[in-house]
Amino acid sequence: MELENEGEFEPRIVAFLCNWCSYAGSDIAGLQRMKYPPTVRIIRVMCSGRVEPSFILEALKDGADGVLVGGCHIGDCHYISGNKKCVARIVLTKELLKQLGINPERLRLEWISSSESGKFVKIVEDFTKDLKQMGQNPLKTLER
Numbered sequence: 001m002e003l004e005n006e007g008e009f010e011p012r013i014v015a016f017l018c019n020w021c022s023y024a025g026s027d028i029a030g031l032q033r034m035k036y037p038p039t040v041r042i043i044r045v046m047c048s049g050r051v052e053p054s055f056i057l058e059a060l061k062d063g064a065d066g067v068l069v070g071g072c073h074i075g076d077c078h079y080i081s082g083n084k085k086c087v088a089r090i091v092l093t094k095e096l097l098k099q100l101g102i103n104p105e106r107l108r109l110e111w112i113s114s115s116e117s118g119k120f121v122k123i124v125e126d127f128t129k130d131l132k133q134m135g136q137n138p139l140k141t142l143e144r
Helices: 022-031 053-061 082-099 117-134
Strands: 013-018 040-045 066-071 107-111
Touching (some): 013 053, 013 117, 066 117, 082 107
């Protein structure tokens, strides 16, 4: 008997989540036993503004199919303007990805507050679906 989803591509998502909002939202989703795809690996950072382009590129180089950066809503940053710095870095990183021939949609920036656990779940579900449509990260096919 063959399993229905056997052999189906399961994307790997690395999520850099702000400690104060997005990480708390993901944590509450877990505490509430909300179900979402097991495609995401969470890395807690103190602020989304702390996520360097090199972190994103390294995650993709190491085999992630997509990278999610989650932060506090604009105006609610624990560090005042960290999330505004994050926006500028994401714009630059997406441009760099285009230059490298990597679909910039493999990088997603979302604002998720600690009370938006449902939003976190929906984002992971949607990003997983989008990555399945894109297929594997083209860097995975390169020989190491």
